[in-house]
Amino acid sequence: MAFGYQLLFLYELGCEIIAIVIAVTEVMNYLYLDDTDEFARYMLHEFYGVEENIDWLYQGSSHVFCDINPVILDDINGENNFDLSTGMQ
Numbered sequence: 001m002a003f004g005y006q007l008l009f010l011y012e013l014g015c016e017i018i019a020i021v022i023a024v025t026e027v028m029n030y031l032y033l034d035d036t037d038e039f040a041r042y043m044l045h046e047f048y049g050v051e052e053n054i055d056w057l058y059q060g061s062s063h064v065f066c067d068i069n070p071v072i073l074d075d076i077n078g079e080n081n082f083d084l085s086t087g088m089q
Helices: 002-030 041-049 064-066 070-077
Strands: 054-059 082-083
Touching: 054 070, 070 082
Parallel strands: 054 082
Antiparallel strands: none
């Protein structure tokens, strides 16, 4: 009977240690990850800073990123286009 309680204690202790390690790792990743020059951060800043409505939103992989030019599409269709894709996928 006492052996079962010891196993339960060890299991709970192991789960707590794993949770602490994961939490510390996530905090360290947040603190030490240098993403100040990331293109995605700049792009999202531009996306949320758009004053007018976005009529067409393009998302996808690097193929969309390389092939869609929203400035040219703005001139062609007269609507507001925004490319939210990245070349990092």
